[in-house]
Amino acid sequence: MSLLTYGVLKGTVIGHLRNADDDHYQILVHAGQTLHRIASNVKSSAPKAPSTVLFLSTTTLPKTLTDGLTALPVGYKPLPSKPGGLALDYLRSGVVQTGSMKPVPPDVPGANNDLKDLLETAVVQAMKEEGSVIYALGAKWGPENGIPDQYFQFSPGNGIHDIHMNQGNSGKYKKDNGTFQDGALFIAYPGARWSAFFFAFQSQSFKTDDHGNPRIK
Numbered sequence: 001m002s003l004l005t006y007g008v009l010k011g012t013v014i015g016h017l018r019n020a021d022d023d024h025y026q027i028l029v030h031a032g033q034t035l036h037r038i039a040s041n042v043k044s045s046a047p048k049a050p051s052t053v054l055f056l057s058t059t060t061l062p063k064t065l066t067d068g069l070t071a072l073p074v075g076y077k078p079l080p081s082k083p084g085g086l087a088l089d090y091l092r093s094g095v096v097q098t099g100s101m102k103p104v105p106p107d108v109p110g111a112n113n114d115l116k117d118l119l120e121t122a123v124v125q126a127m128k129e130e131g132s133v134i135y136a137l138g139a140k141w142g143p144e145n146g147i148p149d150q151y152f153q154f155s156p157g158n159g160i161h162d163i164h165m166n167q168g169n170s171g172k173y174k175k176d177n178g179t180f181q182d183g184a185l186f187i188a189y190p191g192a193r194w195s196a197f198f199f200a201f202q203s204q205s206f207k208t209d210d211h212g213n214p215r216i217k
Helices: 063-070 115-128 171-176
Strands: 006-017 024-031 034-041 053-058 075-078 102-104 133-144 157-161 184-189 193-201
Touching: 006 034, 006 115, 024 115, 024 133, 034 133, 034 193, 053 115, 063 184, 115 133, 115 184, 115 193
Parallel strands: 034 157
Antiparallel strands: 006 024, 006 075, 006 133, 024 034, 053 102, 053 193, 133 157, 133 184, 184 193
16 A cells, blocks of 8 residues: 655754653654654554664765755655655665664663664754754655644644655555655755664565565565
């Protein structure tokens, strides 16, 4: 079935919540005249696999990708799930080195040693450095007319989630599988400095067929 609202959100970070819930790090984004919430997974809720998320960050990205993101208008833009554009595929785009992804706990004592720490450092820096821009690839929800956001209370609720690999799923999440529809976070800081964040679940397979389903062999 794949993701029906896959796309990219571009905006400015104006708030964040580290401990709104156990599974996500919440980021408040101003995108033109509209507020959005980015819900980025820091933990898996899958019952049959380790809850620790596989994670990779980098400051080096292809120029075609950064140029394409920079050229986007502020706000949300649907992306066709096919090669040759901004749609991301961890296994086919050549952007993500999945073999370098490592399990990182969501929240443990100490500094810069868990996903909430790493996201918080990047997000706070983006709030401090004027001109920073955040990009979130994933699945959009909203506008939820008449319903305020669950955490930041703006209305109508708008947001983007599935900020992780969206293929290689089995069981009840198999319906979300597809190619060129993976999620990620990118932050562009002044001076052409970039930080990128990629997430996957240990229950997902890095060997998928043309529909994003796990290969049997």
